[in-house]
Amino acid sequence: MKGYQKYIPFKPISLPDREWPAKVIEKAPVWCSVDLRDGNQALIDPMNMQEKLEFFKVLCDIGFKEIEVGFPSASETEYETCRELITGGHIPDDVWIQVLVQARPHLIEKTFRAIEGAKNVIVHFYNSTSTLQRKVVFKKDQKGIIDIAVKGAELIKKLTDECKTCENIRFEYSPESFSGTEGDFAVEICSNVLDVLEATPENPVILNLPNTVEMCTPNTYADQVEYFIKNLPGRERAIISIHPHNDRGTGVAAAELALLAGAERVEGTLFGNGERTGNLDIVTVALNMYTQGIDPKLDFSDLPALKRMYERITKMKINERHPYVGELVFTAFSGSHQDAISKGFEYMKQSKSPYWEIPYLPIDPADIGRQYEPIIRINSQSGKGGAAFIMEHVFGYKLPKEMHPEFGAMVKAKCDQLGRELTNEELMQVFEDGYLNIEEKYRLLSHKLYESSEHGHAIVHFEGVIEIDGKPFSASGEGNGPIDAFFNALRKLGIADYEFLSYNEHAISSGSDSKAIAYIHLRIPDDGHVFGVGIESNIYYASIKGVLNAINRAEKLKASMSGGNA
Ligand code: KIV
Numbered sequence: 191m192k193g194y195q196k197y198i199p200f201k202p203i204s205l206p207d208r209e210w211p212a213k214v215i216e217k218a219p220v221w222c223s224v225d226l227r228d229g230n231q232a233l234i235d236p237m238n239m240q241e242k243l244e245f246f247k248v249l250c251d252i253g254f255k256e257i258e259v260g261f262p263s264a265s266e267t268e269y270e271t272c273r274e275l276i277t278g279g280h281i282p283d284d285v286w287i288q289v290l291v292q293a294r295p296h297l298i299e300k301t302f303r304a305i306e307g308a309k310n311v312i313v314h315f316y317n318s319t320s321t322l323q324r325k326v327v328f329k330k331d332q333k334g335i336i337d338i339a340v341k342g343a344e345l346i347k348k349l350t351d352e353c354k355t356c357e358n359i360r361f362e363y364s365p366e367s368f369s370g371t372e373g374d375f376a377v378e379i380c381s382n383v384l385d386v387l388e389a390t391p392e393n394p395v396i397l398n399l400p401n402t403v404e405m406c407t408p409n410t411y412a413d414q415v416e417y418f419i420k421n422l423p424g425r426e427r428a429i430i431s432i433h434p435h436n437d438r439g440t441g442v443a444a445a446e447l448a449l450l451a452g453a454e455r456v457e458g459t460l461f462g463n464g465e466r467t468g469n470l471d472i473v474t475v476a477l478n479m480y481t482q483g484i485d486p487k488l489d490f491s492d493l494p495a496l497k498r499m500y501e502r503i504t505k506m507k508i509n510e511r512h513p514y515v516g517e518l519v520f521t522a523f524s525g526s527h528q529d530a531i532s533k534g535f536e537y538m539k540q541s542k543s544p545y546w547e548i549p550y551l552p553i554d555p556a557d558i559g560r561q562y563e564p565i566i567r568i569n570s571q572s573g574k575g576g577a578a579f580i581m582e583h584v585f586g587y588k589l590p591k592e593m594h595p596e597f598g599a600m601v602k603a604k605c606d607q608l609g610r611e612l613t614n615e616e617l618m619q620v621f622e623d624g625y626l627n628i629e630e631k632y633r634l635l636s637h638k639l640y641e642s643s644e645h646g647h648a649i650v651h652f653e654g655v656i657e658i659d660g661k662p663f664s665a666s667g668e669g670n671g672p673i674d675a676f677f678n679a680l681r682k683l684g685i686a687d688y689e690f691l692s693y694n695e696h697a698i699s700s701g702s703d704s705k706a707i708a709y710i711h712l713r714i715p716d717d718g719h720v721f722g723v724g725i726e727s728n729i730y731y732a733s734i735k736g737v738l739n740a741i742n743r744a745e746k747l748k749a750s751m752s753g754g755n756a
């Protein structure tokens with residue numbers, strides 16, 4: 191027998207008239223956080239009371255109105271935390287705390303002691319119903335399993351009727367491992383529980399259908415939920431809740447399809463903490479809705495703060511690729527993605543579109559507090575657009591489009607040389623090394639630019655001293671602008687090989703210092719072309735420096751091609 195042959199394939203139920211595939215999610219469900227119970231049970235070091243109280247407050251701030259706070263009969267910390275929440279006034283009036291208990295009499299009794307004095311409380315009881323658990327763990331038939339649930343429900347009903355200190359008590363029942371339970375049996379046991387608890391449409395009971403161990407594809411779970419809802423007698427007596435786990439990595443998909451199948455309530459945790467591979471990640475499901483234009487009714491506008499709190503308290507680490515929250519999920523390294531993102535930003539700016547239409551970014555990072563993180567980072571996979579994007583968005587240098595390939599090649603060469611990503615500062619260094627302060631063959635020692643007028647036309651004059659290979663030469667020229675005048679002066683010194691192609695300029699400010707940057711594009715002999723950049727407080731000076739830098743770069747290039755020095 192081969193390894194894989196020891197596994198029994200999951201048998202999907204037959205639901206030929208399924209309706210969920212044609213449905214769409216249109217509104218947020220009721221959310222219930224189980225971070226403090228299911229999530230907590232899965233931690234190496236479970237939370238202490240202070241941590242639970244802090245986490246509880248954050249959950250309330252996010253907007254959860256139903257929060258499973260623990261398993262009070264399971265440990266003293268759990269019990270005491272429940273007491274502190276109630277007696278310490280930590281629970282907002284509109285929030286329901288939920289407590290979990292097995293359908294066992296002494297545990298139910300202890301749970302009722304734990305909730306004394308609560309304003310709004312959901313008593314959540316469960317027993318396992320799956321074929322496997324019945325066979326292996328409980329060694330009981332279906333009737334025996336129904337008996338456990340019914341007896342639990344009877345005691346809960348009785349203690350509720352006797353309880354004088356709680357204002358509102360509601361019930362939740364989970365046929366634990368629902369997805370491994372025969373559909374009809376799940377319906378039968380839940381229907382019995384509804385009867386005992388005297389559920390009505392006015393006072394519905396939450397029926398929670400756990401995918402305790404995810405063993406099938408999400409469509410199968412959706413089929414099971416739809417089957418359950420369609421076959422439950424007096425369906426309006428129940429609020430259908432789902433509780434997906436993530437063993438196959440499809441917890442989010444299972445939840446979304448189960449919502450299509452009619453689930454009204456979702457249990458899960460922040461970032462999917464929970465037993466084994468975790469519970470359903472509520473943040474992902476909620477933000478998936480948000481990006482479809484649906485108000486999820488949960489506030490995730492500061493995800494980085496939530497991540498910090500979560501990692502500190504749970505001591506778990508969120509993966510860099512985790513949807514929405516992962517460190518790298520808004521970062522593009524690849525050239526084509528960077529290019530499309532940068533065009534998307536440009537499109538948004540130009541079109542003033544009220545809609546978010548940026549390729550590769552399914553959500554505006556600013557909506558979840560991630561606007562200050564780099565969307566574009568530079569490594570050897572990156573393209574020209576990415577480097578230009580950072581030069582513009584981080585440093586305010588708007589490199590002309592025709593310059594992008596040349597600068598992109600310099601950046602790629604640097605990444606290849608270092609064998610790693612470049613920081614923004616290193617990118618700027620590549621720019622400065624490549625374009626600024628290049629004074630190898632020609633150096634402007636002094637200069638003067640002034641205007642005169644002839645027949646009503648302005649003439650710009652350049653006068654200065656240019657060092658050529660270490661020797662100073664006086665130069666003068668005139669023209670219809672500073673660049674023209676400077677070019678004419680160069681020609682007189684025999685520097686005549688270069689043809690002016692284009693010119694761009696803009697202001698850049700760093701702190702209180704405002705400067706001008708000029709980008710000069712020159713044609714060089716043998717059909718090549720080259721850029722030069724000048725940065726000065728005076729735009730004219732910036733332009734002539736840019737011209738000289740371009741010529742110096744061309745000379746360097748020439749020298750490197752001929753293998754000698756300039
Ligand atoms: O996963 C599960 O089945 C549970 C139940 C106790 C609801 O956590």
Ligand code: ZN
Nearest residue numbers: 228400402433
């Ligand atoms: Zn669970």
